[in-house]
Amino acid sequence: MARLASKLVVVLGGSALLLAAAAGSPTAAHADEAVCAGMTTAVYQRINPETKGNLLTTSASEATAAAADGFTTDAGRPFAVSKVAGDGLRPVHELYRKATGDYLYTISASEVDTATDRGNYVDQGVSFYATTAGADCGIAVYRVRGFGQHRLVVGTANRDALIEDGWRDEGVAFYAAARGVVSAPAPAPDAPADTTFSFAVMPDTQQEVLRPSDTRFKNRTQWLARNEAALDLRFVTSSGDVVNWDTPAHEQYEVASEAMKPLEDADIPYSLAVGNHDTAAVCEGGSACDPTQTSKLFRDTSTFNDYFTAARFGAVKGAFESGKVDNSYSTFTAGGVKWMVLVLEMYPRPAAVDWARSVVASHDDHNVILVTHSYLDASGNIAAATEGNGRTTPQALFDRLVRQYPNIKLVFSGHVGLLGDRVDTGVKGNKIYSFLETFHDPATNPVRLVTVDTKAATLRTWVYSPYTNATYPASEVNIRGLSLVR
Numbered sequence: 001m002a003r004l005a006s007k008l009v010v011v012l013g014g015s016a017l018l019l020a021a022a023a024g025s026p027t028a029a030h031a032d033e034a035v036c037a038g039m040t041t042a043v044y045q046r047i048n049p050e051t052k053g054n055l056l057t058t059s060a061s062e063a064t065a066a067a068a069d070g071f072t073t074d075a076g077r078p079f080a081v082s083k084v085a086g087d088g089l090r091p092v093h094e095l096y097r098k099a100t101g102d103y104l105y106t107i108s109a110s111e112v113d114t115a116t117d118r119g120n121y122v123d124q125g126v127s128f129y130a131t132t133a134g135a136d137c138g139i140a141v142y143r144v145r146g147f148g149q150h151r152l153v154v155g156t157a158n159r160d161a162l163i164e165d166g167w168r169d170e171g172v173a174f175y176a177a178a179r180g181v182v183s184a185p186a187p188a189p190d191a192p193a194d195t196t197f198s199f200a201v202m203p204d205t206q207q208e209v210l211r212p213s214d215t216r217f218k219n220r221t222q223w224l225a226r227n228e229a230a231l232d233l234r235f236v237t238s239s240g241d242v243v244n245w246d247t248p249a250h251e252q253y254e255v256a257s258e259a260m261k262p263l264e265d266a267d268i269p270y271s272l273a274v275g276n277h278d279t280a281a282v283c284e285g286g287s288a289c290d291p292t293q294t295s296k297l298f299r300d301t302s303t304f305n306d307y308f309t310a311a312r313f314g315a316v317k318g319a320f321e322s323g324k325v326d327n328s329y330s331t332f333t334a335g336g337v338k339w340m341v342l343v344l345e346m347y348p349r350p351a352a353v354d355w356a357r358s359v360v361a362s363h364d365d366h367n368v369i370l371v372t373h374s375y376l377d378a379s380g381n382i383a384a385a386t387e388g389n390g391r392t393t394p395q396a397l398f399d400r401l402v403r404q405y406p407n408i409k410l411v412f413s414g415h416v417g418l419l420g421d422r423v424d425t426g427v428k429g430n431k432i433y434s435f436l437e438t439f440h441d442p443a444t445n446p447v448r449l450v451t452v453d454t455k456a457a458t459l460r461t462w463v464y465s466p467y468t469n470a471t472y473p474a475s476e477v478n479i480r481g482l483s484l485v486r
Helices: 006-012 019-023 033-037 060-069 109-118 156-164 216-226 251-265 291-297 302-307 350-362 394-400
Strands: 041-047 054-057 079-081 090-097 102-106 122-130 138-146 149-154 168-177 196-202 233-238 270-272 316-319 328-334 337-344 366-372 408-413 419-425 431-437 447-453 458-465 470-480
Touching: 041 060, 054 060, 054 102, 054 149, 079 122, 090 109, 102 109, 102 149, 109 122, 122 168, 138 156, 149 156, 156 168, 216 233, 216 251, 233 328, 233 337, 233 366, 251 270, 251 302, 270 337, 337 350, 350 394, 419 470, 431 458, 431 470
Parallel strands: 196 233, 233 270, 337 366, 366 408, 408 431
Antiparallel strands: 041 054, 041 079, 079 168, 090 102, 090 122, 138 149, 138 168, 196 447, 316 328, 328 337, 419 431, 447 458, 458 470
C-alpha cells in the first residue's frame, strides 16, 4: 500500500506540531470549555489487520458493515466529536486513496488541498467536527503513518507502542472530547503478531534505461508500491549499475530517476548501490571513457549523486562523504528488531571500509544488510578481483568487514552472472548469507523479494518479474534458524 509522498509531510511540520497549525489555530491552553461541550457523538474505530489502516465513523451500522471490507478489528469508541458545525469547531475531512485503501483524516485545509492535488487522495467530505485546541474536557488525537496507511490513536502510550513497531509520529491530528466515551484497549493491535515483513533487491537495471519508452523499470517500482501492504514491504535496495552509461543530456538518468518516483510517492525508503556503469569511467556503448584515467574516473559519481540523494532515499542516517550516497547507511525497524541497509561503493576504498567497520560496530543492535555491486562471482563464489589503485577486493571486503561483525547477516550484489547464493561463517561462528542477482535482462524486470519472519527465525527469498509475471524457481532459497540481533 502506498504512503503519502514525502513532499506532503512538509505540510505536516514536525512530529510535535499540531497538523492543523497552519490554519492559525489557538493554543491548547486557551481552548474554550464550551467547544468540547458540543462534542458528544462517539466515534467508532475499526482496524484492517491486513493493511493496518483504520476507518472512523459515527455510525454504529457503518462500523458493523466495515467488517465486510476487511476492517474486522474493533478498536472501540476512543473519542467523541460533533456532527454539526459550531464556534471553535473545524471540519475533519475523510480522504481516501483507492490505490492503497488508505483513509486519511485531517482538520487542515491545506493538507486536504495537497493530498488531493499531489497525493492521489479523493476528498470524501466532512466526517465530523473537532477542534485544533485542547481543553479540560478534551483529549489529543494523535496521527501516525506507516505501512502505506494512516492511523489515529488516543494516548501517548498507545502512540508510542505503534512508533516502536515502525510507525512514524505525525503529531496531534486534532482534539476531541472524552466525555461519555467507552474505549476498547488499543495498546498495539499489530505489535505481537507483526513478525513477518519483506524487503526487495533490484538487480542491474542498465538494460532498462536505454530508451525513454521502455517502461520496465518503472513497472517494477509501481508493482512494489501497489503491493506494499501485501508484502509488508519495508525497504527497497539495488545492487548497482542503475544506468548503462551517461550522455551529455543524461537521458538514462532521467529514465532511472522517473522510475524511482513510485517508491517515493509511496514513502517506501530505498537505496541504490553504485556500479561501474554508474561512474564516469564508462562511456557510450559501455566502453571505457579514457583507459588511461579509469582509476580516477571510477570514483567520479557526480552525476549519480546529482540525481540520487539521501533525501530521495528517505531513511539515510549517515554517509562516508558529505553530499554523496556511494557509501551510506539507512535504518528501519521491522519484525520487532532493528535493521540497517549499508551500501558500499564497488571495490570500496580502504578508508570507506574503515568507515563501514565503525558504523557496523557502533550499531551492534542492528541486523545489517550489506549491498555492493561486486561481491559474488558468476559461480557464486566470493570474487577475487585484482586489488590495487585504492580498491578493496570482494575477498578482502569479506575478511576485513563481513566476517568480523556478527550483526552482518546478509550480503547482496550484482555485476556478473545471473543468480547465486552462498553461506559463510563469521569469526563468532555466525552465519552470513550472500545472494547474487544480475540478469541484464533485455525483456523483463526481475526483482529479488526477501521475506523474514523474526519469530520463526526464517527467511525466504525468490525472484519475480512483474512485467511478464514470471518467477525463477532456481532463485528460491529458504533459510531456517536465522540468528538475529534483538
